[in-house]
Amino acid sequence: MAQLRFRNLTLGYERHPAVHHLDGEVETGALVAIVGPNGAGKSTLFKGIVGALKPLAGAIERDGLDPRDIAYLPQVAEIDRSFPINAYDVVAMGLWRAKGAFGGIGGKDHQAIEAAIAAVGLTGFEQRPIGTLSGGQMQRLLFARLLLQDARVIVLDEPFTAIDAKTAADLLELVRKWHGERRTVLAALHDIDLVRANFPQALLLAREPVAWGATREVLTADNLAKARRMCEAFDEYAEACVVAAE
Amino acid sequence: MFYAVFIAPFADFEFMRRALVGSLALALGAPPVGVFLMLRRMSLIGDAMAHAILPGAAIGFLLAGLSLFAMAGGGLIAGFLIALGAGLIARATQLKEDASLAAFFLVALALGVTIVSVKGSNVDLMHFLFGSVLAVDDPTLLLIVGISSLSLVILALIWRPLVLECVDPGFLRSVSRAGGPAHIAFLALVVLNLVGGFQALGTLLAVGVMILPAVISRFWARDITAMIGVAVASAAICGYAGLLVSFHANLPSGPTIILAAGALYAVSVVVGPVGGLLWLAWPRRHLEA
Numbered sequence: 058m059a060q061l062r063f064r065n066l067t068l069g070y071e072r073h074p075a076v077h078h079l080d081g082e083v084e085t086g087a088l089v090a091i092v093g094p095n096g097a098g099k100s101t102l103f104k105g106i107v108g109a110l111k112p113l114a115g116a117i118e119r120d121g122l123d124p125r126d127i128a129y130l131p132q133v134a135e136i137d138r139s140f141p142i143n144a145y146d147v148v149a150m151g152l153w154r155a156k157g158a159f160g161g162i163g164g165k166d167h168q169a170i171e172a173a174i175a176a177v178g179l180t181g182f183e184q185r186p187i188g189t190l191s192g193g194q195m196q197r198l199l200f201a202r203l204l205l206q207d208a209r210v211i212v213l214d215e216p217f218t219a220i221d222a223k224t225a226a227d228l229l230e231l232v233r234k235w236h237g238e239r240r241t242v243l244a245a246l247h248d249i250d251l252v253r254a255n256f257p258q259a260l261l262l263a264r265e266p267v268a269w270g271a272t273r274e275v276l277t278a279d280n281l282a283k284a285r286r287m288c289e290a291f292d293e294y295a296e297a298c299v300v301a302a303e
Numbered sequence: 304m305f306y307a308v309f310i311a312p313f314a315d316f317e318f319m320r321r322a323l324v325g326s327l328a329l330a331l332g333a334p335p336v337g338v339f340l341m342l343r344r345m346s347l348i349g350d351a352m353a354h355a356i357l358p359g360a361a362i363g364f365l366l367a368g369l370s371l372f373a374m375a376g377g378g379l380i381a382g383f384l385i386a387l388g389a390g391l392i393a394r395a396t397q398l399k400e401d402a403s404l405a406a407f408f409l410v411a412l413a414l415g416v417t418i419v420s421v422k423g424s425n426v427d428l429m430h431f432l433f434g435s436v437l438a439v440d441d442p443t444l445l446l447i448v449g450i451s452s453l454s455l456v457i458l459a460l461i462w463r464p465l466v467l468e469c470v471d472p473g474f475l476r477s478v479s480r481a482g483g484p485a486h487i488a489f490l491a492l493v494v495l496n497l498v499g500g501f502q503a504l505g506t507l508l509a510v511g512v513m514i515l516p517a518v519i520s521r522f523w524a525r526d527i528t529a530m531i532g533v534a535v536a537s538a539a540i541c542g543y544a545g546l547l548v549s550f551h552a553n554l555p556s557g558p559t560i561i562l563a564a565g566a567l568y569a570v571s572v573v574v575g576p577v578g579g580l581l582w583l584a585w586p587r588r589h590l591e592a
Contacts, residue, residue, distance in 0.1 A: 107477055109476065109477070125477065125478050125479065127477075129477045131473055134471060134473060134474070135471060135472055135473040136470060136471045136474075137342075137469060137470055137471070140342055140469055140470045140527070141342070141524070141525055141526050141527045141530060142466065142470055142526075142527060143526065147470065147471075150467060150470075150471070150474065153467075153475075153478045153479060154478055154479075157479070157481075158460075158461070158463045158464050158479075158481055159460075159463070186525055186526070187470075202474075206478075
């Protein structure tokens with residue numbers, strides 16, 4: 058069963074495609090790494106999946122899932138770290154889909170929040186203002202919020218960039234756990250060795266899809282070199298694309 | 304002695320009692336809104352919006368004289384139009400929202416002063432610009448109290464999306480569509496409270512009772528809830544102290560209230576436990592961990 062299906066999908070900005078003619082399916086419960094050079098369209102694809110960006114052409118089918126039921130960790134979260142709010146309340150936001158603007162947070166919810174904070178190793182940091190957390194601790198906090206969101210599809214945009222090895226290993230453990238729970242996980246990553254070791258499937262993207270399938274067949278030296286060549290700068294004066302729409 | 308200085312002015316004079324009630328009501332409604340303005344780095348936008356309500360109130364004055372209803376209604380309409388207009392222009396063009404607001408409010412201020420001057424006297428103009436907190440009558444008092452109450456209720460209703468919209472707007476967008484409506488409701492609160500403050504403090508000082516307490520609170524609390532408590536308390540103290548000083552020293556009361564807030568701000572900058580200058584100048588020994 059396909060959780061996500063891309064049909065001749067083109068996503069972009071001001072008519073310039075950033076993801077061009079992508080076709081394919083993500084199976085329910087799949088663990089997929091999205092790999093590609095900077096500017097390859099990884100973040101754009103994620104924005105499309107969570108409904109933040111409307112396709113220029115083609116479509117994304119989500120198997121009946123509302124885009125807002127997909128948990129999304131953006132690359133650079135727009136978090137205002139100077140805002141006077143503590144770690145506990147940030148994690149509690151993960152309950153939004155269940156609680157909305159008015160729902161009360163009861164005893165069970167407090168246990169769930171504590172459990173999520175414990176799962177990312179931040180017990181004891183609950184009352185800390187978020188401005189006092191380190192980069193790695195902040196990423197752990199965002200993973201705790203993802204845990205609470207309890208989503209069937211989880212999209213992670215470069216989750217392990219700029220954090221230390223121990224934190225990355227701990228968070229990767231959570232990703233493996235999600236995979237074990239048959240959740241669908243997509244992650245944009247740059248560390249090829251990490252992808253080879255942990256992700257069964259990979260999509261190599263360079264605006265156009267270069268290869269998609271089992272990781273060891275996708276991440277060959279030939280494909281990686283091809284991706285680098287294809288990822289040329291965008292052309293302000295490009296002609297209108299003539300590939301026939303379906 | 305204590306009674307004569309601190310209580311007698313309010314016990315003996317009805318206009319002082321009204322002014323005190325008005326100031327306390329303003330102190331409940333406006334500072335929480337100001338705290339959010341400050342945290343969203345919109346302090347100056349509050350200032351701009353305060354100027355923006357002037358031409359609306361002035362047109363109300365032109366049509367109906369010094370009628371509370373016409374002036375408050377005109378101010379509300381103008382405030383909403385400017386808030387929406389500046390937002391739309393910022394979204395549709397290259398101009399940032401603060402720049403487009405700056406353009407709007409300069410024009411609005413000039414237009415308002417012109418309209419008031421056409422029909423009224425310099426006394427009227429002073430009333431528009433700086434208010435007359437000692438002259439609030441019953442309907443005005445009811446308006447101010449009503450606005451403060453409404454403002455607190457709306458703030459409670461939009462609290463969660465509003466906080467989330469400040470901390471992590473991207474996340475809010477990804478789970479809910481409440482962000483946009485919460486933002487608009489918040490702008491409406493800004494306009495509402497400015498119209499309330501306008502009655503007592505005039506268009507130039509109304510924003511003072513909103514922003515100064517908020518800025519003061521930043522030096523005393525690390526948590527949004529505590530900050531709002533500090534802001535409300537300091538606004539109430541400044542309202543009381545300002546009226547008292549203006550009574551004894553025979554100073555104009557609106558500006559004195561804002562000056563009291565200014566004094567409290569100066570004290571907070573120096574001794575405030577959260578980042579006050581005193582702690583920078585004489586740092587205590589660092590901790591073990």
